[in-house]
Amino acid sequence: MIFNSNIFLLFFSVVILLYWLVRNHQGHRDWLILIASFIFYGTWDWRFLCLLIITGWVDFFCAYKISTSQESTSKKRWFLLSILSNLGTLGFFKYAGFFLESAFHLLETLGIHLTRPVLAILLPAGISFYTFQALSYTLDVYRGHIKVETNPVKYFAFLTFFPQLVAGPIERASFLLPQFHETRCINESMVLRGVWFILWGFFLKVVIADYFAPLVDMVFNVNHLGGSVNILATLAFGGQIYGDFAGYSLIAIGLANTMGFELSRNFSHPYLASNIQDFWRCWHQTLSAWFRDYLYIPLGGDRLGSFRTFLNICLTFLLAGLWHGANWTFLLWGLCHGLALGCYRIWRTSRISSSIRIPHLVGWGMTMLIVSFGWLFFRAPSVSHAWAMIQAVKHLPAPSWSTDYAIAVSFGLLAVWVYDVFNRRFPWEKVIVWPWSMRVFVKSILLVLIIARWGKEPPSFIYFQF
Amino acid sequence: MLHQKHQSAVPQKAGHVYLVNPVALVKQFASILLTVLVLFLAMWMVNGSGLLPRKSQLDNADSAIISTKARLATTSNQKRIAFVGDSSCLVNIHIPTMKDNGIEAINLGTLSFLGIDSFGLLAQRFCQNKPDAQIFLVLHPECIRMVASSSEHRKILVEALDQSTDGSTQFALSNLRRITVDDFSSRLFNGWLPTPIKGQLGYRYGFTDNLRNEILAAGGFMEETGRFDASVSLNSSEYRIARRIQSECTQFRSYLPKGVKVRLLVSPIPQSYATRGHEKRVLEMQSEIEKWIQADNPSVKMPSVLSDSNFGTVTHLLPNSAREYTRQLCFMLSQ
Incomplete structure (x- = not known):
């Protein structure tokens, strides 16, 4: 039973009724x-x-x-x-x-x-x-x-x-x-917040993630496509996994809210992060906190000098990679983030960093580059497949449909960006003071978009496999 | 034991309390639903008003193939020979090879779900003002035994053939979503937001508009992208003629103007899949269907079985094999 299925909607309706x-x-x-x-x-x-x-x-x-x-x-x-x-x-x-x-x-x-x-x-x-x-x-x-x-x-x-x-x-x-x-106290604000989160969660899943899914599959399921489509598919996967996982988390939080329970926030517009540390403060926050508290800090955290800090970060991320799945691709994904974060920590504590200020846009671009590079390994079925895709960027010709692909991916990424910017600008605390009609209008638009994309055979959530 | 200890220590408490004004909450939800309904109504009205572009015929691969063939049938004025039929026609008849062999033809093969009578609609469009036209009906044994055709696919063809027909504004509660948001988004994004094709076909053709362009460029031919695997269990290969075929064949013939020549071609199946006596069975089926479509003599005799390596699926030849098969067909036609 998955959230984006009719059977779950029925199940939850019955549970809420009995709950009352x-x-x-x-x-x-x-x-x-x-x-x-x-x-x-x-x-x-x-x-x-x-x-x-x-x-x-x-x-x-x-x-x-x-x-x-x-x-x-x-x-x-x-x-x-x-x-x-x-x-x-x-x-x-x-x-x-x-x-x-x-x-x-x-x-x-x-x-x-x-x-x-x-x-x-x-x-x-x-x-x-x-x-x-x-x-x-x-x-x-x-x-x-x-x-x-x-x-x-x-x-x-x-x-x-x-x-x-x-x-x-x-x-x-x-x-x-x-x-x-x-x-538990279920007040009006909590119910409305819950519904707000559920709608945004479904929007992320059925409108954003499921939009990206066929685009990602058509490139990642084969490794003979060349040119820019491999890069674009990796960016598209970044959008898909964000929509999929952040969507699930928001639905979970929203459902719990309607039952009077609070759950921890899991995502805080990570694709607006300007450095890799910032990204990990905003991406899968509960897992990051788990590894920080039960692994990184017991290993010594940042208390034992730069080199040990670097090693601790790399080890923590390697294990975080392994947590995701039993495949070398996840280990490489973890290593990629561990090295990036380790290097960032060394840079930040160095003397040079205080004299050189990296512009926000450059920092954001570098962060997205690292994160996207990591997604290539995360999504590829094997390391050799990922490597073939990297090589194909230069050595194989782009398919005839690469312009269409660029348009489709750009449209989806724009939607992700708009979502992140909108939700950073208008967190729930600000939305609650909006005029009643404004809230109703936004919710209705979200609902229409969700209905439009609601599938008869809904695709499952990526993170269920973990 | 632990539970009992705990229960005795903790007094019974309420699970949760609702500090909500039910009227206000109902008002909130009702206003959302009402706004959604108003938006649906607005979309329905805009769809019918003609303010937006026509509904896209490239929403999915099936629709793209059917509408492309409708376009080919309408615009191929110079051609006198057309191949119509199921997807085996679509991927087995290689038009550039025909051209190389001096035969100017067009491939109007679509999908078996359409049904033979719908193939007749395409052929009818092709034959307009062409009394000397020649139609080859290409059927795979799988299509011949298929129990039912799809009215949804036929509707797509009818809409594609008749640009003025647009049933999207006809109201029915069962297709509320289609006539409101689906049609609206299709019209709104028509032409500028590409639709990806799922599965094997997507790896080769990517998007529906690219599929359309490549099919048009290849005179209606489409490449098979899969690879036949004999180890995968398949349906029985004992073929027979489905009950619907006779009436559909009669209907097919009735769509064609008098004087138009019709011939039948039965597509091959993989060797490992064929049962003993398949060739004989095909000849029997061919002779019956030829009767119903009032086919012209002589019958087209092409191999009914080919080695497995030629196939992408049970019904489709791989591109190179399609070229070779078409070459053989050209040779046979020139005899």
Whole structure:
């Protein structure tokens, strides 16, 4: 069940109706959220729901044991069990095939030929997202940052909260879990904000991302096209993934708002960033914060000198790349961003940077160049494919339709830019004071655009595969 | 156990409270819906007013192919020979090769979904003021056994053939979206926002307007871009004539002026796909259909089976094979 499908609209309408009925009883509310989340997730594959429940119980139990254990060794043991359970599950389902394949490839290059086992492991939807959310919970309990949750219904409602279960935002227990203990207040402003976010989210997904999708596929699915179309397709993918992922996040936040819950912001017009650090403050903010707090800072962050800072950044981004998928392309994408951010940090702390001021436009252009270069690896099915596309820019002739392609991509990129500029200029805090008629008009235009692009067979969200 | 402990410690609380004025909220949502309806109505009226350009016929690949063929049928005044039929005609009959062999012809092959009677509409348009015209009906066995044709595709053809017809303003609740936003955006962006083609065809032709231009330049021929894979499981290759074919063939013939010569050509299938006795079955089907379309003698005898390497799909030859096939056809016609 995906957000941009008729079945989800029906599902959410029923949930909202039942939600109103259970308003007087917090326990019932939590049960309703839990059951709705299980149904939502179970529609993909009920077997994965079982996996989610089992790993969830392990974390719940481990966290309880961590909080009740007196000795630090015992706490550590339970903590390690939780880490092992989460990373073991993630490792098996997501990385087993990749590491085995890479190991066999390495052995073959060394002249050792073995029979390759055939692995057919299905990837559970959103496993990286809910695993990281569960990990952050046990980590925070272990560090003493939050109190242990003793109510399994609330814990599972937090872990599987359906608006953000499959593709985030990756929420911290310290932020989301307490909301399940509160009587949530749903006021008019919250509902209107929720609807505003949902409409913009659908706009980003069905109008922007789905517009780019065929343009990107027609170039990335083959590697024999030359000239500018390869560059344009990479830019188009930047627009597609932004529309797709930021759209999902906004819909998730909006849905949660209409139920009285707050979720963290995940995107803040990243394509207006003037440097790579700024970009990462605005792109997939909850994942960036996760890696910062649970990996980069424990590694030493920027406290151990320039070289260690550089290494820490590169390592963090390599792992962030691996988090996205078991493919060398994601590792290269991570490395590309790690090197860029590491170099930027060195530049920023150097003496020269205080005397030379890079114009905003130049900084923006450089940032977009790095980000787009990264997207090439992110989207390409393999490193060799990406390399072939890079070489084809110079060595192969452009297809006869490259002018059409340039027009179509430019139109889409213009729409992304207009979206970013509009939403930076008019955040919700400003929109709420607009005249009533103005808000209604903008919402209606968005709704018309969404209806116009709403498909019978809606394409899924890119981040579901992670 | 944990749950029980917790429940006893925490008093029962409300899940959530609604601090909203229901009337104000309903007013908000109702006004959005009303504005949307007003916008829909405005678009519908603008669509019918003629203020915007005509609706684009390049919204998708099917529509682009059909409308291009309608245009070719209307504008090919110098040609006397036309090939009409399903997509096997579209991709197997290579017009530049025909020209090289001294035959001036046009390829009006479209899609099997149109149905044989619709092929007749194209042929009829081509034959206007050409009493000496010659029509080759090219059918693939897959098309001959197809149970139904698509009225939607036929509608596209009819609209393309008759530029004055535009059914988009006819109101029906079931196609509310099409007659409002779809038509409006099609008219608004008509001509300047290219429409990408999805799938294999997109890798070769990119956009619908490029597809149209290349088809026009090649006299109606379109290249197959796939590669036939015999290992992929396919439908049965036991061919028979679908019930609808007889009436469609009769209709096809009725569209053509008297004196116009009609001949039938059945397209080949891959060797690995053909069952024993396929050639014989094709001859039987050919003879029946020729009767219904009142074909002129002699029958066009082309191979009904070719080796797999010639095919992009079960129905389509690869470009080089299409050239070779057309060369053989030219030789056969010159006999």
